[in-house]
Amino acid sequence: MSKPERAWDPGNPDRLYIVTKSCGQADPGVTRLDLVTLIVARTETDPGLQPEHETIVRMCDYPLSVAEISAYLTLPVSTVTVLLNDLLARGHVEARPPVPVAALPDVGLLEAVMHGLQNL
Amino acid sequence: MDYKTSDPPAGPRREDILPATAAAAVKVVIVGGFGVGKTTLVGTVSEIRPLTTEETMTQAGVGVDDIAGIEQKIETTVAMDFGRISINEQLVLYLFGTPGQERFWFLWDGLFEGALGAVVLLDTRRLEVSYEVVGILEERGVPFVVAVNTFPGAPVHPIPELRAAMDLPESVPIFACDARDRASCRDALMTLMRYLYRLANTPEPQ
Numbered sequence: 122m123s124k125p126e127r128a129w130d131p132g133n134p135d136r137l138y139i140v141t142k143s144c145g146q147a148d149p150g151v152t153r154l155d156l157v158t159l160i161v162a163r164t165e166t167d168p169g170l171q172p173e174h175e176t177i178v179r180m181c182d183y184p185l186s187v188a189e190i191s192a193y194l195t196l197p198v199s200t201v202t203v204l205l206n207d208l209l210a211r212g213h214v215e216a217r218p219p220v221p222v223a224a225l226p227d228v229g230l231l232e233a234v235m236h237g238l239q240n241l
Numbered sequence: 242m243d244y245k246t247s248d249p250p251a252g253p254r255r256e257d258i259l260p261a262t263a264a265a266a267v268k269v270v271i272v273g274g275f276g277v278g279k280t281t282l283v284g285t286v287s288e289i290r291p292l293t294t295e296e297t298m299t300q301a302g303v304g305v306d307d308i309a310g311i312e313q314k315i316e317t318t319v320a321m322d323f324g325r326i327s328i329n330e331q332l333v334l335y336l337f338g339t340p341g342q343e344r345f346w347f348l349w350d351g352l353f354e355g356a357l358g359a360v361v362l363l364d365t366r367r368l369e370v371s372y373e374v375v376g377i378l379e380e381r382g383v384p385f386v387v388a389v390n391t392f393p394g395a396p397v398h399p400i401p402e403l404r405a406a407m408d409l410p411e412s413v414p415i416f417a418c419d420a421r422d423r424a425s426c427r428d429a430l431m432t433l434m435r436y437l438y439r440l441a442n443t444p445e446p447q
């Protein structure tokens with residue numbers, strides 16, 4: 122068993138550069154990820170994953186927004202997005218896009234939100 | 242002390258986990274000048290301890306006294322707080338408390354795209370800041386309501402005066418709010434939803 126060590130050092134920009142550089146290059150098929158796109162793991166972590174990817178997969182056992190992943194990893198959303206696209210491309214996670222909001226939001230959606238706020 | 246086996250794995254605390262049924266999210270942005278109470282409001286209504294996402298901005302340095310005269314890059318880290326409210330088993334609402342300076346808003350790609358709307362926290366000590374903020378939201382077509390935070394010693398203006406000073410149309414709600422008070426913050430969000438509801442039911446004449 123390898124000891125669970127800190128997956129990476131956020132203070133090391135070279136490391137981050139390598140992480141983001143090595144993946145997410147394939148522009149076609151890149152999923153547009155919003156701050157509030159929910160990410161859920163589809164697979165168990167697999168030993169072939171880089172530690173950064175593995176941490177995300179483990180974290181997304183239950184749905185988690187891109188913003189939350191960024192916060193828990195202390196990585197910028199732009200970097201997290203690159204890592205996520207890599208995991209998406211390999212089928213390790215699934216993305217649940219935000220409720221589409223047109224110029225005028227859906228009345229049913231607003232009713233649901235109002236109902237939820239009432240219970241706050 | 243090499244073994245850090247006791248370190249909790251990165252990720253949400255048990256009580257901050259969303260149900261597996263969470264299918265989609267919506268977002269609302271909280272905007273306003275420095276120190277107006279954005280973080281406070283997010284923390285007051287959030288079901289999770291508010292979190293922070295950071296972006297870095299690289300700027301060309303000005304007047305840097307380096308010998309070679311090579312332009313220096315200056316990195317600024319900008320933080321944005323956010324919180325979460327589970328609406329029901331499927332729907333999640335996220336609240337983003339934007340950084341105080343508007344020029345940083347666009348570090349987060351798509352922060353305003355697809356947002357339901359915005360709550361502008363108005364600081365009566367610095368009306369001009371809120372004026373600018375409102376201008377940007379109008380430009381981007383983001384519907385908003387205006388919550389007036391009352392700070393001790395701040396000038397007190399009647400709401401109609403503030404509405405006039407801010408050039409707000411009659412239809413845009415403007416109301417008093419205390420970002421430290423849960424009911425007051427919930428009412429602010431509720432007012433935004435009712436306003437959006439009215440907009441959705443009475444489309445603007447073309």
Ligand SMILES: Nc1nc2c(ncn2[C@@H]2O[C@H](COP(=O)(O)OP(=O)(O)OP(=O)(O)O)[C@@H](O)[C@H]2O)c(=O)[nH]1
Pocket residue numbers: 273274275276277278279280281282338340341390391392393418419420421
């Ligand atoms: N009296 C009063 N004080 C408030 C209110 N909201 C916030 N404060 C106080 O104002 C201070 C600044 O609040 P923050 O929530 O940090 O403001 P902010 O808009 O996030 O500030 P920046 O992120 O620095 O731009 C804190 O000391 C709060 O306790 C309010 O509604 N009434």
Ligand SMILES: [Mg+2]
Pocket residue numbers: 279280281322338
């Ligand atoms: Mg703040």
